[in-house]
Amino acid sequence: MSLNVERVQLGYDGNTIIKELSVAIPMQQVTALIGPNGCGKSTFLKSLAGLLRPTLGHITLNGRLLENWPRRELAFEVAMLPQKPVAPxxxxxxxxVEYGRFPYQGILRGASREDREVVAWAMQQTGVECYAEKPVQALSGGQQQRVWIAMAIAQQANILLLDEPTTFLDWGHQLEVLELLTKLNLEQKLTVVMSLHDLNQAAQFADHVLVMEQGALLASGEPENVIEAGMLASVFNVDAEVKIRANGKPCCLAKGSMNRLRVPAWMKDVV
Known part of the structure; x- marks a missing residue:
């Protein structure tokens, strides 16, 4: 299986957001997409899901242009969880969670035994089976995010795209979601591509990191080869020290913003 992006340009209403981006998405791995706000991460994920057609270049899934895939067939291969999903x-x-089975159901066919079994499996995998009959809005933010992931994996696509899946979650729930995605990757061979703001979480949970800046792909590779002090200064404007943990993963320790105010020498003597 392959998902390749070749010299793609993306934008909205005549405004270009991404210019000539090329990358091959690693299959059966967890890929973290990082970069400053507004660099094009969400736009890029939409294009991988077939929701935004390139104005130049092309994206191919299994050697076939993404735009030539019928939506129903594409749903068997790619699932996407947007940044702020809203439940009815x-x-x-x-x-x-049953919504994830819609691509498998015709207009006149309701849920099959297989559909029900997959829904039960997805809820069990995400640990939400005990909430099956509860309203989604009655759950905590972390529990709701698990439900959305259950819906996405019930689709049984080979590739799962997630736009900032830890947004608005507290630290514990963020880790729960990331641990769940890692588990699904390992056990189900699910290809995961997600945008993240927390660089240490990207370093800890991702096998591969893509760094974006102003609509361009700046770097791509394993976290220990990509997340380093020079990149943090250049892309995020942060003065940071990067240490390598015992497991070989990098850890970023921020000293401060490169734009932090510098106190003039004459003011240091003022009491």
Whole structure:
């Protein structure tokens, strides 16, 4: 299986966001997409999901242009969880997870035994089976995110795209979600591509990191080869020290912003 991006240009209403980006997405790995706000991460993920067509260049899935895939067939291969999904009012957990089975159901065919088994499996994998009959809105933020992931994996696509899946979650729930995605990658051979703001989480949980800046791909590779002090200064404008943990993963220790105010020498003598 392959997902390749070749010299792609993307934008909205005549405004170019991404210029000539080329990359091959590593299959059956966890890839973290990092970069400053507004660098094009969400736009790039939408293009990988077939939701935004390139104005130049092309994206191929298994050697076939993404734009030539019928939406139903593409849903068997790629699932996407947007940054701020909104559940219908009053919908229960089981009902929301069942949405992931829609590509497998025709207009006149309801849920099959296989659909019900997959939904039960997805809820079990994400640890939300005990909330099956509860309204989604009654759950905590971390629990809701697990439900959305359950819906996405119930789609049984080979590639899962997630736009900032830890946004608005506390630290513990962020780790729960990332640990779940790592587990799904290892056990189900699921290819995961997600945008993250926390660089240490990207370093800890990702096998591969893509660094974006102003719509361009600046670096691509294993975290220990990509996340280093020079890149942090150049891309994020942060003065940081990068240490390597016992497991070989980098850890970023920020000293401060490169734009932090510098106190003039004459003011240091003022009491």
């Amino acid at each position: 009012e009053g919908i229960r957990v089981r009902e929301l």
